[in-house]
Amino acid sequence: MKKLWRIVYSRTFLVVLSILVAVGVIIAAVSFTANAIPAVWLALELFSIVVAVSIVNRPMNAAFKLTWIVFVLAIPVFGALFYYILQSNLEVILYRRRFEYQAKALHDYICEHDVYGHKAQDVLAQKDKEQLKLAHYMEDYVGYPLHVNTDGQYFPSGEAMFKTLVEELKKAQRYIFMEYFIVDFGYMWDTILEILKEKAAQGVEVRFMYDGMNSLTLLPYSYYKTLRQYGIQAKVFSQIIPALSTVQNNRDHRKITVIDGQVAFTGGVNLADEYINQIKRFGYWKDAAIMIKGEAVANFTLMFLQMWNFDTKEENDDFLYLQEHMANQKDTIQTDSVFLAYGENPFDGEEVARRVYLDMIQSARESIDIMTPYLVLDDETIDNLTYAAKRGVQVRLLLPGIYDKQSAYLASRTDFDLYLKAGIAIYEYTPGFVHAKVMLVDGKRATVGSVNMDFRSLYLNFECGLYIYGHKQILADIAEDFEECLAQSKQVTLEEFQTTYPLYKRIIGCCMKILSPLM
Numbered sequence: 001m002k003k004l005w006r007i008v009y010s011r012t013f014l015v016v017l018s019i020l021v022a023v024g025v026i027i028a029a030v031s032f033t034a035n036a037i038p039a040v041w042l043a044l045e046l047f048s049i050v051v052a053v054s055i056v057n058r059p060m061n062a063a064f065k066l067t068w069i070v071f072v073l074a075i076p077v078f079g080a081l082f083y084y085i086l087q088s089n090l091e092v093i094l095y096r097r098r099f100e101y102q103a104k105a106l107h108d109y110i111c112e113h114d115v116y117g118h119k120a121q122d123v124l125a126q127k128d129k130e131q132l133k134l135a136h137y138m139e140d141y142v143g144y145p146l147h148v149n150t151d152g153q154y155f156p157s158g159e160a161m162f163k164t165l166v167e168e169l170k171k172a173q174r175y176i177f178m179e180y181f182i183v184d185f186g187y188m189w190d191t192i193l194e195i196l197k198e199k200a201a202q203g204v205e206v207r208f209m210y211d212g213m214n215s216l217t218l219l220p221y222s223y224y225k226t227l228r229q230y231g232i233q234a235k236v237f238s239q240i241i242p243a244l245s246t247v248q249n250n251r252d253h254r255k256i257t258v259i260d261g262q263v264a265f266t267g268g269v270n271l272a273d274e275y276i277n278q279i280k281r282f283g284y285w286k287d288a289a290i291m292i293k294g295e296a297v298a299n300f301t302l303m304f305l306q307m308w309n310f311d312t313k314e315e316n317d318d319f320l321y322l323q324e325h326m327a328n329q330k331d332t333i334q335t336d337s338v339f340l341a342y343g344e345n346p347f348d349g350e351e352v353a354r355r356v357y358l359d360m361i362q363s364a365r366e367s368i369d370i371m372t373p374y375l376v377l378d379d380e381t382i383d384n385l386t387y388a389a390k391r392g393v394q395v396r397l398l399l400p401g402i403y404d405k406q407s408a409y410l411a412s413r414t415d416f417d418l419y420l421k422a423g424i425a426i427y428e429y430t431p432g433f434v435h436a437k438v439m440l441v442d443g444k445r446a447t448v449g450s451v452n453m454d455f456r457s458l459y460l461n462f463e464c465g466l467y468i469y470g471h472k473q474i475l476a477d478i479a480e481d482f483e484e485c486l487a488q489s490k491q492v493t494l495e496e497f498q499t500t501y502p503l504y505k506r507i508i509g510c511c512m513k514i515l516s517p518l519m
Helices: 002-008 011-036 038-057 062-074 078-088 090-112 119-127 129-142 158-170 187-201 223-229 297-308 320-329 352-362 379-390 406-421 455-460 472-487 494-500 503-518
Strands: 150-155 175-180 205-211 233-237 255-259 263-267 284-286 289-294 338-344 367-371 394-400 425-429 432-434 438-441 445-449 463-469 489-492
Touching: 038 062, 038 078, 062 078, 062 503, 090 297, 119 129, 119 338, 129 338, 129 352, 150 158, 150 472, 158 187, 158 255, 158 263, 158 289, 175 187, 175 297, 187 205, 205 297, 223 233, 255 297, 263 297, 263 445, 263 463, 289 297, 289 338, 289 463, 297 320, 297 338, 338 352, 352 379, 352 438, 352 445, 352 455, 352 463, 367 472, 379 394, 379 406, 394 406, 394 432, 394 472, 406 425, 406 494, 406 503, 425 432, 425 472, 438 472, 445 472, 472 489
Parallel strands: 175 205, 205 233, 284 432, 367 394, 394 425
Antiparallel strands: 150 289, 175 255, 255 263, 263 289, 338 463, 367 438, 425 489, 438 445, 445 463
């Protein structure tokens, strides 16, 4: 009974209840009006047809079109009405305008202050001209330049990353920028918070940003005010409010730390104890992260400042951090390995993270190794992945043996038949949950970041990642991590899957996949 009351009085329950009440009021108001004035119902039916036609002709992924059309047609009149409300409310328009402005400012700044020239492109031109396609796209259309003169370290677990992160935070002298999707009380966050408080007291500028989803279940709603009392500049991205808006479906899923413009971290690791296996959830938590030093840190600084200023209307001098970085970092590290730190913005229409994955898959010649917690892909990505296997590329997928979400498990397995018949090897990590987001291609290039291989990461969330080409140590460490994980995993065979996987799970999984573009 106590558990029930805790649920009833929780913020999550109140938000959901408020939204359901709003939906009920709209349905009741429309039904009453339509019954009183029959012509209104006819007009709404015609409106549904117009909405369905407009969805078909919108420039969006086919999976999203199918899901919305099913939604509109399955709920006559009201489906179209809610689609219109969700897609055209003022909040959506404002967010889109803000991020369009930020994206333009980012691109213009890089074009005007590119002190690095085209060194990275020159390196790629000598080593692998095919990779220049991704370079041109990133620099010309998105605004993220490639860099050389960068070094890094790959971490095969959250524990390894946490140890180094603590060491680097303690070295901070000028500023610390941190942006994370999940923050939860416990050993990990308490340790980091103490360092941030100490650094702020020493005069180091500390900016900390977390996603508003935390306010539902993990943190107090006004926790950012508590952080401000410690001298930390704190912001929350998109607090969850009881309102009908698709904006609340666009979460800041990034994991970024930038220290003095010298060091940057990214990967799958959030700031909560399960990520470092301080507590056990879903068995052993297998994650991955990466640290870089040198020129490529600038892109992470740029990404953080873009998000930090998403709700700022007035001009500021934040880009001075990049000027300083460019002046101080130039040629301090001498390497010809190529690094590309990139961000995914659901409002710019570019689908950057998805294009990075597709470019790597399409250019694969020998092998593709993928770690991901979720595998729910659109038709184009599935076609490219299966075609890679059919043309002789060794494709191996490492998925969780224990899932954190049953819906993700069911949706991920929907296409197992297709993958296995194409010759893709699927492994499920026996010790527990795989949260790492890593792709390694031909042993020559890889990407590590926050991007899952599902609709939410590839289309709906703000994400980040790091593309690495030619860094022998990092690539060798990633390859070793894959082999160690595969040795602890069970391979899924086509015969076993077809004979043992229950029909009811297949049906539920198909339903989950239809809804996945909206979840």
